[in-house]
Amino acid sequence: MNNKQQNTKKVVVPIGPYHPLLEEPEFFALYCEGEKVVDVEWQAGYNHRGIEKLSESKHWDQVTFLVERICGICSTSHPFAYCNAIEDLLGITVPERARYIRSIIGELERLHSHLLWVGLAGHFLGYNTVFMWAWKYREPVLDIFEIITGNRNHYAMFKIGGVRRDIENEDIPKIRKVLGELKGKIEMLTGAVLDDPVLAARLKGVGVLTKEHIKNFGAVGPVARASGVDIDVRKDDPYAAYPLVEWKVITTENGDVFDKAVVRLLECFESMKIISQCLDAIEGKKGEIQAEVREVPSGEGIGRHEAPRGECFHYIRSDGTNRPTRHKIRAPSYVNIPTFKASCIGQTIADVAIILAGVDPCYCCTERVAVYDVEKKKKLHNFKYLVEKSKEKTEKIRKEI
Amino acid sequence: MNIKIKALKKSLWVYHVSGGSCNNCDIEILDCLTPKFDIERFGMVLVGSPRHADVLLCTGIVNKKCVERVKEVYKQTAKPCVVVAIGSCACSGGMFRDGYQMGGPLDKIIPVDVYIPGCPPKPEAMIAGIVKVLEKLK
């Protein structure tokens, strides 16, 4: 409680737990002096479901479905990292066709997740047009998922040693067609977002993270890459089909929210490049899609996957029975969210909404393992304040330009 | 028909509460607002405060930390208020029912009027569920 005592004289602006800015319940207390934010406190746990513990009571195949339900947006990243971990423990290689299919699913997910973020970021800035656009263009990606896997989210494609379903050859032209149309639309969206003077005025130089901050907090993914740290598990520790296709890691130098948006939008194009190369590789061919796995011996394994938000890390320990004895999950947001300590402090309240959103926080992931505050309860209705502030500032800048 | 109910039915304002979900139902709720599904054509708007809400859309298992908050949100809504449990987690606890952080399912905490199961339910299912709410109000 040290923090709270020091900050008693400052104005506290609570964000959450139920807040239009966050689809998920989460609590941030902003300690302010005037307009300036002097400290931020993060209280988590509203999404904690005890998945690490539940995982110990399920057998190896069931855990894939459990980890899939850690998060709905990155619902392939966790099974991906989990399967990588088990395969690391077993020391097996996955058949080539399965590797391509895994990469396709992983990249489609990145595509829909980045579009989702662009939309939400627009929404927080009071640009609902961007929100509606981006989400409209996200729908065809979900339709592809429905064609391939049978569900819009929670695809259940992953399996230890391979994938559960094949991508049918007759579906490939449909996927190509949708992606082709999507490319033009995302190009237009990228142009519209990046050339917009209001967005540039709102986002440039806001919430800057330096390389040192990235190192100290261990931030990963687009947050790190926007600050010029070129870490990407797909390149550094290649798995699935990533070493077999041509693509590049996008980095920018400034580390502000604008650069994070640039990185995400440009990554969409890299994803589409990867998907089309993977489709080329599997089209018209037949092949095994799973390696045979009989039992998991005792030992430990580490699996990583570059989720849309950054590196997803799974550590598995087995004692030779049919269930894990320990399953440690580290979602990317767990290390990305604490960077607000560096990025929010010293900024104005109006900017905090977009800075917090800038890391693309995903609380479900963060709290995968398992506030009630009486004083703050009465301030619950204050939560509209921030988004309104943010929108006001956009309006003001729009008039000035 | 009660005048309140008559007024309520014209345009339902929904508020979304997540009590420890995997985010997927929440995203699908937002999806309902976007051009493809566009529930605004039925007069439904997602509002930012429970005090403005006619319908509470609840997702997630409602974990122990959320229980009090969800009750509080329910108290703040103007009555009559329809509570919809969205997704398997809110309906029954789903695969998390044995977890140590399980506080729900939702109907143990607040009265629930409509259940929409699925993991996650498709936006079409949610719209169908809301239409059932409208019928129920008659």
Added chain:
Amino acid sequence: MKDIIGILKENLGDRIKEIKIHNNRRIYLTIEKKDIKDCTKIIFKDLNARYIIASGIENFDSFEVLYHFGFDKEGTVVSIRTYLDKEKPEIESLTDIIPGISYIEREMWELLGINFTGHPQLEHFLLRDDWEKGNYPLRKETYEQ
């Protein structure tokens, strides 16, 4: 690949009690509790590894903490393992070396009951503030109830 092991051996010397090379991208080192602070400092600051996460594990007769570090250019994960006393699990906090480690230490404290000495804010993070004392959900016996 050889050279990461070489560098680790050179820098940490005989403080490494055991090296387990699972494959060339996963290395596990065992280090005694008292040397953890020095060793993580060398790996994080001097060798410039990226902090990934720490995992706490309950074994039959001990607690175990694994600090995972990433050497990104080589694509290698180096995990530093240390064993703690079963009766009174306690280890020095690394918050002054790695600021980002604060949350995971809080999490291990509340879910596994490992005490981190010198941690600035050891209070409930994921669980309710009025969570029952001594009930650590990730411990094995909790599951039996």
